[in-house]
Amino acid sequence: MGEFELIRHYFQRTGPHPPGVVLGVGDDCALLQPDPGQRLAVSTDMLVEGRHFFADVDPVALGHKALAVNLSDLAAMGARPLGFTLALALPRADATWLAGFSAGLFALADAAGCPLVGGDTTQGPLNLSITVFGQVPPGQELRRSGARAGDEVWVSGQLGDARLALEALLGEIELAPERLARARQRLERPTPRLALGLELRGLASAAADVSDGLCGDLGHILAASGVGADLEVGALLGSDAISADLRAQPRERALRCALAGGDDYELVFTAPAAAREALLQAARAAATPVSCLGRISAEPGLRWRNESGQPLDLALASFDHFA
Template identity: 55%
Template sequence: MPLGEFDLIRRHFDRPVRHQPLGVGDDCALLAPTPGQQLAVSTDLLVEGRHFLSTVAPQALGHKALAVNLSDLAACGAEPMAYTLSLALPRVDDAWLGAFASGLHALADAHGIELVGGDTTAGPLTIGITVMGQVPPGQALLRSGARPGHVIWVSGWPGRARLWLDAVRGTLRLEGASFEAGRLAMEYPQPRVGLGLALRGVASSAIDLSDGLLGDLAHVLARSGPTSDAALGARIDAHRLPRHPALAGLPEETVLACLLAGGDDYELLFTAPPSRDADVQEAAQRAGVAVHAIGQIVEAPGVEVRDAMGRSLEGPWSGYDHFGTQEGGRA
């Protein structure tokens, strides 16, 4: 007998509540943030064929669906609390749901958060997650604090997800360890929650890299400027961009396309005054995440990408646009 809506919820998503004593099970979940904390809320929608390939393993999809939301909390320096799940399914596949739920629950358990509600329906495979966190008033990391002279930093090793996607599309050849490194980056991104928490009071602005480094940097510049009569801009030093070994041996234009315009990295891009360089490194060490200084905020319009000799580089780099180009890291 096929599973009904409430049967599949009970089998795969109904879990004992441990951290939210007001819990789940009624028409609304009742949450109780720590007294004096602000609530941070973020929502993401993943659609098959647009955000993920139909061939992706369901366990990986469960992980990523939650990871991309936790990455938003990380970019705000918020501590995760709970999340809801809305799921549209073309059909009820018990084995698929079991694997999807295992990936989802494993990441939730790693961050100590609860599934406190949601909805299921029939339709094209679509996953909607809303995640809730908390942050002390005045300590949230925002996109609006970058100022001229501030150093631009990026965490981890961006570019691998775009590299893997290009290999899957057949536009480049990628084998062995490089292919696997790209696949893991695409399917199992690691939200930098610990780094976001450690950067509170240190970073002047922050955003997570979902639509490409240059595209997301543009969001920071738009929210932070103008600070004077001149528009706010940035200078990126291409030779200082972190280059994972998977990118070794590829043409420079391919490497820069992955680093600057690839999506689905879910690393943190953030700024800080140069006087806080040591604090940034200390925060990164506490979080166990590598960080790299890649440029500077400037009081001039636009973003300039320069080589080691200070010469401007030109390229067809652009971030991901859900209603425009398919370039970037999304499927």
């Protein structure tokens, strides 16, 4: 199969363009038409075999995840998806792999209303680079820099299960099969929180997605906003942000997975305490659970305290590709 046949067969879809897409795959550029006055939100994420996924990962799950991690950045900005491009390096044109990968990719693209509008295909070590485009009305975007002292700190969904699955798959820990199956879903099929991101427009003061671990990504918000946070381990461990599977683990492992695990693709965000009721209403409208973890303070730094008020004694580091 040649390069252009591969693109036609697996990545070029017929039928009318969705709204906002004037010209899709097949010319020198795609052409998008954002709604009048809207800003364009852009993000890019690259996934490399052996770093971001195992060589034997289910290609359907990989297609899903490659797009999901990008959509998660749009969600964290409060942007509505417009489309995406895919640059793909493949060792060889393997029909079974391509059929699975494109099925997983397009299933999520369709669900999110985010069509593939262009791309590039080349031979090389397996590498998936996706760039997503979304739109957001001026001033309604969720930046990292808007957190203020007194705001509450929230997180969506559940943290740490992806890391739990990774440790089990690497053979570092043992998990019962049904626990591993559930955690593995979180690792391989994360849910981008697009609906919540849209509902948080005008409510959240700052937001980021949790890709490198809660401490690291909340740390980005604190640094960009010039503030700090005081959080309680007990509030976290007792909240809906910790799954029953993670709560069943030894305490130190549960905390490490939840605070510094990464690959969660939840949203961490801040909002004025006065917005609490509106925020819970927004979360219900988005059908996405949220948990409050503590408060923003004027004093820079991220401070975790345990149930007896002592500083948390746990070495935590967010993921760094070159550290």
